Amino acid sequence: MASILIVEDEEHLRTALGYSLRRAGYTVTNASSGAEALAIVQTAMPDLVLLDVMLPEIDGFEVLRRIRRFSPVPVLMLTARADEVDTVLGLELGADDYITKPFRVRELIARIGAALRRPMLGSSPGAIPAPTGALTVGDLWIDPVSHQATCGGRTLILKPRAFALLQFFMQHPGQVFSREQLLGQLWGEPFIGDPRTVDVHIRWIREQIEDDPSSPTRLRTIRNVGYQFVG
Template identity: 40%
Template sequence: MNRRILIVDDDKEIAGLIEIYLRNEGYDTGKAHNGKEALAKLGEDDFHLAILDVMMPGMDGLELCRKIREDNPMPILMLSAKAEDMDKILGLMTGADDYMIKPFNPLELIARVKALLRRTYQLQTETASRDGGDKIRIGALTIDKTTHTAEADGKPLHLTSTEFGILLLLASHRGRVFKAEEIFQQVWREKYFDSNNTVMVHISNLRDKLEHEIGDKLIATVWGVGYKIDG
């Protein structure tokens, strides 16, 4: 199955170059040059991943990411010319799964795209095959390993693929404390690097959603060690 990727960048030359790289790897693509156009395309067609530029006139990439996240859990990779940590954190807090700085290496971009798609869709298939469709229930929360979804009292939780991966990992090993490095390596399936605050940001987002829907952040911090969900 060919994965379809939406590229959103007001710089048509950059959008065109990204499209060439992706098509050379066998992906189908769609392009938009502003937030309004991107939302229209998402309403017309199914996409498996979106690449969003942060700095766009009108609706910027952060606002677009927020709007996409209202009803779409597909992985989102954000691109920005800003390299500061706070800009990266802000991008992740709005719901992005990954963040790259411009100018970027095309090979790294392709690697990030492949990793996001693999983590989102291959993990779902592997989990269903391995666990036979079992569900995990923690109070009002139900986690369905087969459909890669979670519900609170029957109401769907709108989680990104990364958030779901973290929740499934911790819920599947209740009581065990996972270091941020372990979570990153198991969910992202990449090598962890020092000063990586990506896990912290995603867990913060996940906790907020859980607290809003079930009244409990559920994920406990073991200071100086890591994170866990109690059994």
């Protein structure tokens, strides 16, 4: 049974969400502030965090930023603002999904289920020689077993989904994939969320493997088609 941490300062909404999620079969822990949420994530290690953006003292964006320093736990942002800038910021900081209030409980539960089904891959620091079985293209290697990767002898620090995306590209060199195909392969179908998350993850990868991320040569954009990994 998956555990969910609800981080919401409005008591009535926190109570209603908790009731609905328990009915859906989840165990629920509550936090009413960012500081309380950070303490719970570090000690209780929930399977998913529902994180409100508008929190007192420490807002949701800062809470997410701090969580990502030590945990790859899936985070679904909740907000009353539908501003595109806020959505992109949340994705860039490492949110797995973003939902605007008011929302339907069935949609929220569907998004939670989708986030929990996504692979939880990670990477570790410390540049080491490519182990047996690693995927290697030029000076770039990635090991699906140990979840380590290096480029030019430098250890890559990749968020979980970015690691999975790079692994997928290296398993299919030269092939062009549309955003929709990548969502289906790595985020699951049907995908519920903001499809621009693919673009954000592509940028994260380029920042790690490209000499000049603004003019990529390894992970290219094929205009009006998609993305292609050429090594």
